[in-house]
Amino acid sequence: MKIIAIGRNYAEHAKELNNPVPTVPVIFLKPDTALLRENKAFYHPDFSEDIHHEIEVVLKVCKEGKNISEKFAANYYDEIGLGVDFTARDIQSRHKEKGLPWELAKAFDGSAPVSNFIPKSEFTDLYNLDFNLDINGQIRQQGNTKDLLFSFEQIITFVSRYITLKKGDLIFTGTPQGVGKVNIGDHLEAYLEGKRMLDFYVK
Numbered sequence: 394m395k396i397i398a399i400g401r402n403y404a405e406h407a408k409e410l411n412n413p414v415p416t417v418p419v420i421f422l423k424p425d426t427a428l429l430r431e432n433k434a435f436y437h438p439d440f441s442e443d444i445h446h447e448i449e450v451v452l453k454v455c456k457e458g459k460n461i462s463e464k465f466a467a468n469y470y471d472e473i474g475l476g477v478d479f480t481a482r483d484i485q486s487r488h489k490e491k492g493l494p495w496e497l498a499k500a501f502d503g504s505a506p507v508s509n510f511i512p513k514s515e516f517t518d519l520y521n522l523d524f525n526l527d528i529n530g531q532i533r534q535q536g537n538t539k540d541l542l543f544s545f546e547q548i549i550t551f552v553s554r555y556i557t558l559k560k561g562d563l564i565f566t567g568t569p570q571g572v573g574k575v576n577i578g579d580h581l582e583a584y585l586e587g588k589r590m591l592d593f594y595v596k
């Protein structure tokens with residue numbers, strides 16, 4: 394499986410990092426070794442001084458597809474969860490300055506904790522989902538899918554022009570504003586529509 398992630402998909406987050414609001418989706422990949430499941434602890438890597446949390450709604454792809462039209466894109470994901478797109482912001486900033494790829498900042502081991510998934514049929518409106526990330530009991534990031542720049546269907550259509558989607562692939566759909574540093578000892582909890590989906594520690 395592969396993890397496809399979308400950058401700058403909430404305008405307020407693009408602005409907080411002084412990035413332009415994109416006119417086409419910004420995408421990058423994480424390998425399967427980035428996955429962290431079942432609320433396992435995230436071990437803070439020693440190569441970064443500035444690991445940021447990015448809470449994101451994650452789609453689970455349910456069938457293979459290429460060149461998927463927007464009209465049929467909703468048929469290609471059937472479950473939704475939450476994930477954290479951990480980002481070594483210091484490395485990413487240096488790489489952005491030099492126009493280098495982002496993998497060292499985004500694709501490292503454990504950089505993609507994901508929750509269990511819920512069938513999308515259990516939600517009444519996929520474009521009005523509240524989600525938030527709390528650290529040590531304080532709300533740090535709060536988002537709603539109504540603020541997405543590119544819809545889930547637009548993302549699937551765009552990505553599948555270039556990369557075949559396969560059953561089991563995960564799509565991180567972008568983070569809202571409020572990203573910031575995590576520290577060893579932090580307790581992260583993430584909620585989707587008030588339901589606790591993630592609950593793990595930074596070690």
Ligand code: MG
Pocket residue numbers: 398399400447449478565567568
């Ligand atoms: Mg992200």
